[in-house]
Amino acid sequence: MTLDPRVEIQGFGGTLDELITAVRRHELDILEILLSDVAAQTRREVLASDDPAFEPFMKISGLMFVKSRTLLPTEILSMEDELLEESGEIVPAEEPTSVRERLEEQYRLFSGLREHFLELADLQRDRLHFSLTRQPRPRFMDEIEYVELVTPFDLLAVYHRALRRALEDDSYRVSTDEAHLLSRRITEVFDFVFQRGEKTPFSLILSSVRRKRDAVLSFLAVVFLVASGKISARQKRPFGEIYLYPAPEEEE
Amino acid sequence: MLELPTLTRVLEAILFLSPGPVTAPDAAACLGESEERVLEALRLLAERYSDAGLELQRVAGGYELVTRPEYVQHLKKYFSTLEKERLSRASLETLAIIAYRQPVTRAEIEAIRGVNSSGVLYSLLDKNLVRISGKSDKPGKPFLFSTTPEFLRFLGLNDLADLPPVESLQRRL
Numbered sequence: 001m002t003l004d005p006r007v008e009i010q011g012f013g014g015t016l017d018e019l020i021t022a023v024r025r026h027e028l029d030i031l032e033i034l035l036s037d038v039a040a041q042t043r044r045e046v047l048a049s050d051d052p053a054f055e056p057f058m059k060i061s062g063l064m065f066v067k068s069r070t071l072l073p074t075e076i077l078s079m080e081d082e083l084l085e086e087s088g089e090i091v092p093a094e095e096p097t098s099v100r101e102r103l104e105e106q107y108r109l110f111s112g113l114r115e116h117f118l119e120l121a122d123l124q125r126d127r128l129h130f131s132l133t134r135q136p137r138p139r140f141m142d143e144i145e146y147v148e149l150v151t152p153f154d155l156l157a158v159y160h161r162a163l164r165r166a167l168e169d170d171s172y173r174v175s176t177d178e179a180h181l182l183s184r185r186i187t188e189v190f191d192f193v194f195q196r197g198e199k200t201p202f203s204l205i206l207s208s209v210r211r212k213r214d215a216v217l218s219f220l221a222v223v224f225l226v227a228s229g230k231i232s233a234r235q236k237r238p239f240g241e242i243y244l245y246p247a248p249e250e251e252e
Numbered sequence: 253m254l255e256l257p258t259l260t261r262v263l264e265a266i267l268f269l270s271p272g273p274v275t276a277p278d279a280a281a282c283l284g285e286s287e288e289r290v291l292e293a294l295r296l297l298a299e300r301y302s303d304a305g306l307e308l309q310r311v312a313g314g315y316e317l318v319t320r321p322e323y324v325q326h327l328k329k330y331f332s333t334l335e336k337e338r339l340s341r342a343s344l345e346t347l348a349i350i351a352y353r354q355p356v357t358r359a360e361i362e363a364i365r366g367v368n369s370s371g372v373l374y375s376l377l378d379k380n381l382v383r384i385s386g387k388s389d390k391p392g393k394p395f396l397f398s399t400t401p402e403f404l405r406f407l408g409l410n411d412l413a414d415l416p417p418v419e420s421l422q423r424r425l
Contacts, residue, residue: 103364103366107365109418110348110349110352110364111345113345113348114341114344114345116416117348121407122338123324124405126319126328127318128319164378
């Protein structure tokens with residue numbers, strides 16, 4: 001059995017399906033629709049249908065009805081109360097809090113924490129000569145043990161930081177032996193792609209890799225070469241094979 | 253195996269030179285000692301420093317030699333050129349939200365702050381105070397942000413449980 005309740009609200013009269021379609025097409029502004037009014041009308045129709053299959057739906061919609069009202073700003077509630085008083089759908093007269101008010105309350109809380117954090121950070125800085133800018137830079141690709149602990153998100157964050165610094169500061173370079181390793185891998189990948197002279201699947205570059213560190217180095221080497229315009233990369237679909245071309249990009 | 257007094261002195265030297273917190277497991281592995289002996293030596297060291305200008309602070313899950321808070325005013329006079337580096341108010345606010353709501357998405361942070369927070373987030377990521385800790389299951393699979401051990405060190409906390417409970421702050425506010 002299907003049920004498509006009829007809804008009559010300001011500026012609209014039709015079935016619930018038609019209402020949803022109108023909202024999706026932006027023919028109606030969802031912010032202007034009193035959802036608890038819609039819920040109340042729907043409940044009445046479902047109750048009238050007398051079908052036990054709708055019972056769980058009734059309970060869930062009842063919960064949604066109460067929750068939607070508790071989140072509404074006071075001024076809208078007072079408008080709704082006038083509409084709902086006639087149908088006896090009035091919700092207990094607790095002091096309602098709007099979403100905005102709740103967020104503002106949280107904002108006040110975290111603004112207060114801001115001062116607390118400032119006190120702690122100032123004290124720690126003075127006790128320890130702690131400096132955010134003098135901290136040792138995060139090491140990446142420098143130890144096999146470290147790489148084994150790395151998650152894709154760590155890698156992404158480190159890469160993002162390195163890229164930002166490289167863009168902002170020409171003097172920033174990856175120091176120590178790892179720079180040499182990366183530099184060597186960049187050359188290897190570049191030579192490999194150019195010697196083939198045709199599109200090279202990225203998976204082919206990884207096929208000879210045996211260690212996680214080398215996989216990371218290969219990935220960063222490709223990213224570097226693409227970013228610097230020495231090779232180009234193309235991927236037809238998400239998660240599909242990435243093909244590398246000697247720059248400029250060639251059409252298939 | 254080192255004698256306990258020697259182990260204590262070695263640990264003191266490591267702590268003095270270390271740029272960050274030293275954890276008991278790391279020190280134990282490095283010195284070939286058991287973690288229990290390292291902890292015993294650290295306890296002795298803390299006792300020794302109980303009447304000194306320095307103290308052994310538990311921070312970010314490790315130990316660090318720091319100056320005593322009661323002498324900070326004198327340090328400020330001596331180190332008059334100390335770099336007055338502070339996070340901006342926006343950064344501290346965002347950091348507070350992440351610290352208490354972690355893991356949290358950027359959208360959730362922005363809902364509370366009411367303003368775009370991507371710049372502040374990049375800055376905090378750059379300073380290694382927050383990290384991307386995963387992806388949410390919500391639509392769009394947004395990144396989740398959490399604090400780092402560096403954040404604990406930044407505030408001088410041993411772990412997140414040392415953050416003041418939200419209820420007490422609400423009362424204070």
